[in-house]
Amino acid sequence: MDTPLPEPSADEATHSARLADAIRQEMAAHGPIPFARFMERCLYAPGLGYYSAGRLKFGKDGDFVTAPELGPVYARCVARALVPALMACGEGTAWFELGGGSGAFARDCLLELQALDALPKHYWLLEPSADLRERQRERLRAELPGELFARCAWLDRPPQHAWSGVLFANEVLDALPVTRFTLRDGEVFEEHVDANGNGAFVRVDRPTDPLVAGAVRHLQRHLHREFDDGYRSEALPQLPWWLEAIAGEQQRGAALFVDYGYVRREFYLPERRDGTLLCHYRHRAHADPLILPGLQDITASVDFTALAEAGVGAGFELVGYASQSEFLIASGLDEVFTAARAAASGEAARYALAQQVKRLTLPGEMGERFQAMLFARGLDADALFAPLIAVDRSARL
Ligand SMILES: C[S@@+](CC[C@H](N)C(=O)[O-])C[C@H]1O[C@@H](n2cnc3c(N)ncnc32)[C@H](O)[C@@H]1O
Numbered sequence: 001m002d003t004p005l006p007e008p009s010a011d012e013a014t015h016s017a018r019l020a021d022a023i024r025q026e027m028a029a030h031g032p033i034p035f036a037r038f039m040e041r042c043l044y045a046p047g048l049g050y051y052s053a054g055r056l057k058f059g060k061d062g063d064f065v066t067a068p069e070l071g072p073v074y075a076r077c078v079a080r081a082l083v084p085a086l087m088a089c090g091e092g093t094a095w096f097e098l099g100g101g102s103g104a105f106a107r108d109c110l111l112e113l114q115a116l117d118a119l120p121k122h123y124w125l126l127e128p129s130a131d132l133r134e135r136q137r138e139r140l141r142a143e144l145p146g147e148l149f150a151r152c153a154w155l156d157r158p159p160q161h162a163w164s165g166v167l168f169a170n171e172v173l174d175a176l177p178v179t180r181f182t183l184r185d186g187e188v189f190e191e192h193v194d195a196n197g198n199g200a201f202v203r204v205d206r207p208t209d210p211l212v213a214g215a216v217r218h219l220q221r222h223l224h225r226e227f228d229d230g231y232r233s234e235a236l237p238q239l240p241w242w243l244e245a246i247a248g249e250q251q252r253g254a255a256l257f258v259d260y261g262y263v264r265r266e267f268y269l270p271e272r273r274d275g276t277l278l279c280h281y282r283h284r285a286h287a288d289p290l291i292l293p294g295l296q297d298i299t300a301s302v303d304f305t306a307l308a309e310a311g312v313g314a315g316f317e318l319v320g321y322a323s324q325s326e327f328l329i330a331s332g333l334d335e336v337f338t339a340a341r342a343a344a345s346g347e348a349a350r351y352a353l354a355q356q357v358k359r360l361t362l363p364g365e366m367g368e369r370f371q372a373m374l375f376a377r378g379l380d381a382d383a384l385f386a387p388l389i390a391v392d393r394s395a396r397l
Helices: 010-032 036-043 073-088 104-115 130-143 210-223 239-247 306-315 326-329 333-343 347-361 386-390
Strands: 094-098 120-125 151-156 163-170 179-184 185-194 201-207 232-235 250-262 278-280 285-286 297-300 319-324 371-375
Touching: 010 036, 010 185, 036 179, 036 185, 036 297, 036 333, 073 163, 073 250, 073 326, 073 333, 073 347, 094 104, 104 120, 104 130, 130 151, 179 210, 185 210, 210 232, 239 306, 250 306, 306 319, 306 371, 319 326, 319 386, 326 333, 326 347, 326 371, 326 386, 333 347
Parallel strands: 094 120, 094 163, 120 151, 163 250
Antiparallel strands: 179 185, 179 232, 185 201, 250 371, 278 285, 278 297, 319 371
16 A cells, blocks of 8 residues: 555544454354455445445545446436337336445436436335435435336345346446455465454465355366466355346346456456455555455456356346447447537536546546446347447457
8 A cells, every 4th residue: 555544533443443343253253254254244234334334435525436426427328228128128117226326326317218208117226235225215305306206116135026127237246245265286265354363354264165166166167277376366156146136037128237347367367366356445445355344345346257157147148248438339428428518507517527428438547447248138139239239349258
């Protein structure tokens, strides 16, 4: 870390200490816990985890900025990309958003769908954080016309009945608790977290179970090489089951995931010897997930080859894979920009709009780091998604 992180306030320090105590109690009872469990508690422990407790996360006063937080352009393009799928599904459709964050995406997406005369019957949000659920509800109630807000519903779990429409997740996969693994003499070990004599959290490697070992062997087979001794990285062995649970009842429609990540051979580059973990605290990024429990975001990049495998395994057709900039351009960015520019009320608004588009599309910003992967089921994808298929790079997977 080059510059020290900002000091937490006294309240934050107390909050973090409470979560650290709760995690240490679990360790005292059960021994070192898998890293995935540690990450889950840091992010989602009820009332204490990063996403479950009150401080603002998104936007300039939070810890990081996501594409929907930059302004409405991103949501408008996503809405346009997926309207053909919604229309093809007929009556009674749903737009199902995972991890709605501050609610900015839902607001801008619903307004755009209304403008395009393509409103779904339902707008479902699945949000594990009770605090974020409340913030989303308040924001959408305040900022949407009543007839749009009436379509919004917060689900406690994925739909358990047949439905058709669109599934969408922006920066959700990177927030799923990841398994960390390493290799010693060709054997797979799983990274765990323990507390040392001073109570500080430390990494401990332990022999792993067959699920994780099998997932790592699968990666090696697919990459046509073995990982070096000491190589350490992440995997999401549960991804196929997670996706099946989320989308298992979707009969027809599309599923779009946007996140930062790589194709598998770039994710597991031999020189990337400590994985892809990234933590965010007050707009500083660093790689130590063991500090500031409950106060910082912890994320890992997405192995998009694994997502493609999971999607196809869950019965989807893989329609396309593109960088965020290619995806947005193919989804009507030009028209969205032109309309927003015409509606902008002055030079400052036009400048802000140009900045928004730059952040979304420039290679050094989100344009190349973020990728979009689109799946479909029961639809004529070639006809509905021709502009996206024209920029498809799934051959790289
Ligand atoms: C980095 S934030 C992104 C928020 C929003 N999509 C955006 O782009 O601004 C991750 C979001 O995913 C949610 N999340 C984490 N795990 C989830 C899961 N298993 N299902 C649905 N949402 C989840 C978090 O609570 C949070 O709202």
